[in-house]
Structures are given as structure tokens and as C-alpha cells.
Amino acid sequence: MTAELAGVEATSDQILARVLSSLDDDKAEEIVTIDLKGRSSIADYMVICSGRSSRQVGAIAEKLVERLKEDFGRNCKIEGKDQGDWVLIDTQDVIVHVFRPEVREFYQLEKMWMPTGSTV
Template sequence: MNSNELMKRSIIACDDKRAEDIVGIDVEGISDIADYFVVCHGNSDKQVQAIAKNVKDEAEINGVLVKRLEGFNEARWILIDLGDVVVHVFHREERDYYNLERLYKDAPLITLTEDVN
């Protein structure tokens, strides 16, 4: 599975658990960390954990190695490292505070309704 398809599947996995304001950020050529970031948020600790677990499960079902999952127990900012795609699942307040989209404001954004379906 290429990084673009993995990013799209990650966005859909977030949406399946009703994540809010889901965006993919194309950071290829901007960041050495990954080709894409996926950023979303949930409104409770349990929802944030459910979103992250669904992304992890979807990746594993498709044979993608989850290299790292951090922050699951705290459920304020969970990072799921899938290699070329890094998924950031925030609790609403933390997302507003860290505002990753602002850091990569020049990078193309991919949204669920426009570019994934």
C-alpha cells in the first residue's frame, strides 16, 4: 500500500469513529518524518482512544506495521506512526493549543469530503 492510500484509509478510519475536523497534510518534500500527517480530534478521552484504536486496527488489517503508538493512556494527543503516514489524534483543547495545521500552512490539505471518497 502506498503512502497516499494509507493516508486515505487512515482518514476513513478516523471518520468511522466520528472524529472531527479530519485533515490530511501532504508534507512530502517538507518534512523528513513522513509523507503525510493526518490530524483530527475527539471530544472525550474515550472517543480519542477509540479513534486511535480504529486507525491502528485498520493499519494492521492491511498489513501495515504500526511503528509507534504514543499517548494512548492519557488520551490527550495520541500519535500513531505508520511510517510514511503519522496520525495525530487530539483531544479538542490540545488540538487548538498545538495547531499543527498552522505549522504546515503551506502544505496541501486533503479533506474527507473533497479528496478521499
Template sequence: MVLAQLDDDQAQDVVTIPLEGKSSIADHMIIASGRSTRQVASMAQKLAEKIKQAGFGPVRLEGLPAADWVLIDAGDVVVHLFRPEVRSFYNLERMWAFGDAPPVTGNG
């Protein structure tokens, strides 16, 4: 559902990192980019609403006012939405890449 919503909102460079058994923070981490702060904010708000409507409980949003990097904590899934420059600076994909499996990349 999260990936479908990001695809609908034209998120760029979507990466899924499986965390199950590797971290207690979530089972999956999704990292994606938006073209501007406006798109990042819009994607975050739509995704949070979609998760809530699907009955997955309250969603925590962090970083929405600036919208350079917005974190969406939906319990089992954590989503990071970035502007491209901010994403390349923090490079979360490399930080969370585990030696046994590369992140799953794709544009949808």
C-alpha cells in the same frame, strides 16, 4: 483508508497536510479531534489495528494512556488525534502550514 476509518469513528475537524518533498518524517500528516479522551483512545486503537490488518506493518502509538493527544506513526502517514482543547493549544495546523499550500480541511 485512514480518512475512511476516522470518518467511521466520527472524528471531527479532520485536516490533511501534504508533507511529501517538505519533510522526511512522513508523506502525509492527518490531524483530527475527538469529543473526549475515551473517543480519542478508541479512534487511535481502531486506526492502529486497521493499519496493521491492511499489512502496513507495526504502528507506533504515543500518548494513549492519557489520550489528550495520541500520535499514530504509520510510516508514510502520521496521525495526530486530539481532544479539542489540547488541539487548539498546540495548533499543529499552523505550525505545519507551508506558505505555498494551505492544509486540506474537511469533516470526512
């Protein structure tokens, strides 16, 4: 039974666990989770990962949105899927960035958001 059907709102930790499971199922690479609690009001977590091609990036994002809708009744905002270089999925509690490796290297979001002293 999904959290939505049980009448219980999913926690950010439950959403994060499902996000990570979905990314793993779809062979996303170099998955990084950044805890944003107390650091940003946009979400509790940010997840950054890579897909090997534009096609895989789009597929990873599409399946994630489908799974979150099915499991939690979440309607996620998704941007960039048609281009496939960088797709952003906003689940409300978890922000997910799916990149092609070259685009990820160019923007280096991990360096911007990782706590001081952390290494990627």
C-alpha cells in the same frame, strides 16, 4: 485481499486513504490532511483530527492501529493513548495526531505545518 497478502507494499496514498476512512468511520472531527512530500523526511502526510473526549480519542487511535495492521500488516507506533489528550500514531508514511479539541487548539499544529498562505 490486503496489499501485504498480495506481496505489494502499500503506498503512502493507500495508507492515507485507509487512515481517512478509519477516522471517518469512528466519527473523528475536523480532519485535516497536510502533504509533507518534499517538506519533511518524517512522512509523506500528516493527518490531524479531534475526538470529543479522552475516551473517544483513545478509541479512534486504537481502531486505526488495528485496521492498519489488519489491512496492510503495518505495526504502527502509538504514543499518548493512556492519557487520551493527544495520541500520535506513526504509520511510517502518515503521521496521525488525534486530539481533544482544547489540546488541539493549544498546540495548533496545523499552523506550524500548513503551507504558507493556506488557511485552516
